[in-house]
Amino acid sequence: MLGVGLLLVVGGCAYYNGLYNANRLVKAAQKADREGRPGEATALWAQAAVKAESVVTRYPRSKHRDDAGLLHGRALQASGQCARAIEPLEATVAMTPDARIKHAAQLTLGKCLLNLGRPDSAIAVLSPVVTGQDSQTVWEARLWRGRAFMALANHHRAIRDLEQSMAEGAAFPLAVAYSRVGRSDDAARVLDPQVSRPFREVVWLATLDSLAEHRPELSADLTDRLVARSRITEGERARLLLIDGKRWRRLGDDRRAEERFAAAVVAAPDSVEGREARAERLFAALRQSNDLGHAAAILDTLRDPRPQMALPPSANEAKRILERAVGTLVADSTAATEFLMFLAAEQVRDSLGALPLAARIFGEIPARYPSSVIAPKALLAAAAIDAQVSDSLLGILQARYATSPHALALRGLGGDAFRAIEDSILGLLGFFGSDGELSPGVEGVGVRERGATETKPKKPGIVPYR
Numbered sequence: 297m298l299g300v301g302l303l304l305v306v307g308g309c310a311y312y313n314g315l316y317n318a319n320r321l322v323k324a325a326q327k328a329d330r331e332g333r334p335g336e337a338t339a340l341w342a343q344a345a346v347k348a349e350s351v352v353t354r355y356p357r358s359k360h361r362d363d364a365g366l367l368h369g370r371a372l373q374a375s376g377q378c379a380r381a382i383e384p385l386e387a388t389v390a391m392t393p394d395a396r397i398k399h400a401a402q403l404t405l406g407k408c409l410l411n412l413g414r415p416d417s418a419i420a421v422l423s424p425v426v427t428g429q430d431s432q433t434v435w436e437a438r439l440w441r442g443r444a445f446m447a448l449a450n451h452h453r454a455i456r457d458l459e460q461s462m463a464e465g466a467a468f469p470l471a472v473a474y475s476r477v478g479r480s481d482d483a484a485r486v487l488d489p490q491v492s493r494p495f496r497e498v499v500w501l502a503t504l505d506s507l508a509e510h511r512p513e514l515s516a517d518l519t520d521r522l523v524a525r526s527r528i529t530e531g532e533r534a535r536l537l538l539i540d541g542k543r544w545r546r547l548g549d550d551r552r553a554e555e556r557f558a559a560a561v562v563a564a565p566d567s568v569e570g571r572e573a574r575a576e577r578l579f580a581a582l583r584q585s586n587d588l589g590h591a592a593a594i595l596d597t598l599r600d601p602r603p604q605m606a607l608p609p610s611a612n613e614a615k616r617i618l619e620r621a622v623g624t625l626v627a628d629s630t631a632a633t634e635f636l637m638f639l640a641a642e643q644v645r646d647s648l649g650a651l652p653l654a655a656r657i658f659g660e661i662p663a664r665y666p667s668s669v670i671a672p673k674a675l676l677a678a679a680a681i682d683a684q685v686s687d688s689l690l691g692i693l694q695a696r697y698a699t700s701p702h703a704l705a706l707r708g709l710g711g712d713a714f715r716a717i718e719d720s721i722l723g724l725l726g727f728f729g730s731d732g733e734l735s736p737g738v739e740g741v742g743v744r745e746r747g748a749t750e751t752k753p754k755k756p757g758i759v760p761y762r
Contacts, residue, residue: 634665
């Protein structure tokens with residue numbers, strides 16, 4: 297009997313040690329989260345989940361098994377493993393006789409279901425919790441059920457829950473819900489006291505983005521107030537300005553976007569955000585001009601080797617596209633240069649959104665290579681971009697290339713000839729890789745309009761702009 301008693305004591309110590317260690321990791325994770333170390337917090341939550349799962353597995357009959365099961369589910373949810381958290385949380389809800397543990401498990405389960413894109417199920421799980429006795433749990437349940445109603449675009453129901461929640465952070469989704477039903481003044485009212493509280497960047501950025509969908513002026517006003525605070529870092533200030541600038545750019549307000557990008561550069565010139573804002577300003581200028589010299593000057597700026605002029609990684613591909621575009625305009629004339637120019641113009645149009653510059657490059661093709669098979673197609677591409685000169689370009693097409701399949705197609709007469717020439721051009725363009733070089737094994741291409749002199753093609757090369 298002594299041996300059995302010793303085993304029970306040892307087993308009990310092991311059990312309590314396991315639960316103690318799991319709870320210790322939870323406290324460390326919460327501290328890391330409060331102190332702004334989310335990566336460390338996630339790792340600690342994941343360790344706590346492993347400890348709690350071990351306790352549940354090794355001591356399934358313990359009277360504290362439900363506490364360990366709840367801790368296991370909570371730690372998985374907090375470490376971003378909601379798909380794995382569902383099973384232990386559902387098991388805890390089903391087995392525990394303790395209302396406190398059941399409601400806590402339902403609350404965590406509701407969070408996971410919503411995060412997994414199942415708002416209907418989240419509402420069903422959270423609804424019993426909002427009638428519970430623990431006020432903090434009830435407030436949290438109303439917060440998350442309100443978010444679930446918002447995911448279903450049921451904003452009036454969401455407002456009812458969120459107005460009754462005093463959980464930390466409830467003001468942010470409540471403001472978004474108000475804005476969705478046209479109550480901008482109420483949205484501003486509930487966010488007003490949040491501006492002077494400790495800055496929660498992730499929450500604010502998500503809220504400002506949501507508000508901007510329907511109330512961009514409110515989002516911009518709040519951004520101004522947050523930027524004016526003294527107790528945020530230069531990087532945080534630059535991010536707020538940069539992201540607001542991108543919002544205005546998407547809305548087509550280039551003036552407001554430029555103001556934000558310029559302010560972001562001033563706020564933190566050497567930061568990632570400052571460099572990105574500088575690149576945004578350059579590409580915004582590029583999108584507004586068809587001046588080839590201006591494009592070359594912008595490229596020179598992008599190539600500036602000084603550390604303070606370094607580009608963010610997101611701008612490198614745009615720089616390469618511009619290099620190819622400018623390169624084709626100064627390349628040695630070969631039988632394939634017009635195809636490189638056409639590809640470059642397409643990338644400038646589709647990837648950079650620099651429509652005037654793309655139209656200018658398309659227009660250069662028939663000017664430099666009037667007998668090329670792709671010249672009529674380039675005129676059509678330029679006309680599709682620039683409505684002001686569209687009639688003029690189409691007139692040139694009809695006058696200079698009246699018998700080409702592209703000109704005939706405009707008059708509804710292209711037929712098989714148009715399809716054949718398009719297939720031919722697409723095949724020729726396909727010889728070039730995304731870097732503007734001929735595909736391996738291809739020596740060169742060259743197609744001219746009927747009656748033009750054939751030339752032996754050479755492998756094209758792109759001369760960098762000097």
